Amino acid sequence: MKVGVVDVGSNTVRLLVASVGSGEVRSLEEGRAHLGLGEEILLHGRIRRRKLDELDAVVTEFARIARKHRVRELETVVTAPGRQGGESERLLEVLRRATDGPVRVVSAENEGRLAYTGAVARTSVGPGVVAVCDVGGGSTEIVVGTALLGPAWVRSVDIGSLRLTASLLHGNPPTRTEVESARASIREAFSGIAPPAPELALATGGSARAIARIVGGAYDAE
Known part of the structure; x- marks a missing residue:
């Protein structure tokens, strides 16, 4: 079909x-x-x-x-x-x-669930706990679950690459002050959010693809 x-x-x-x-x-x-x-x-x-x-x-x-x-x-x-x-x-x-x-x-929760399902389906993951972070232009979803049972924990924050850039990062390149303001805004937006610890974390979305082109497709906790 x-x-x-x-x-x-x-x-x-x-x-x-x-x-x-x-x-x-x-x-x-x-x-x-x-x-x-x-x-x-x-x-x-x-x-x-x-x-x-x-x-x-x-x-x-x-x-x-x-x-x-x-x-x-x-x-x-x-x-x-x-x-x-x-x-x-x-x-x-x-x-x-x-x-x-x-x-x-699409609601923020369903957007996160769809991102999780798509990311896990296209990646070889084991039976353990997997986290997916979907960074969009206007919001960011963090979802934790397993490949077998699907998403079990979903949170969404109204902060994304476009909203952050348009509101705080005006220079090209942005100034150190602008970068620090953006970091502070991100910390505030995600304060109080404590997802379950995963064994594997995946990042999706255009921002993730851009970062992968710069630093590579995979990196460790360090």
Whole structure:
């Protein structure tokens, strides 16, 4: 069965067209557009008309690509932009019109659970406790569980790479003072969060991929 998914996040809007069957997902075509919806919400409290028009054009094209593959289902999921911005119904209406299909706002907890399931499914993990940290543009989810039983502990914080950069890291490169302010903001946001100790930790999301390109894909506790 061929399906299409449009993922509307704080940094990017993504398309995946895939063939699904026999427990496998095979990518047929992918698309990606950087729109910065999270920064728009942070600066203006909502997504303004010009940015909604950009989103409309991108998602309309993604829907055309998906239907070119004769997908049986085309679903749009919205993460932090659907939870954090004012007038979110305008955002959802634009997406419904552009795709002529269902649009779903994913709760922070479900976003974490989905990230965990995807990360564990694509990684060779043992039976022990696994943690997944999903750093997005507008929020960060930490999830702990096992491959067999799935997520057991989920927390989400409204702080992500885009929100942090737009609000505190203005220089290029940022100044030492800006970096210290960002670190203090992160410490405050995560204070009081004490996840169960895992045997293995995985990081997902665009920020994790960027870090992996700089320092490598794996590192130890040191």
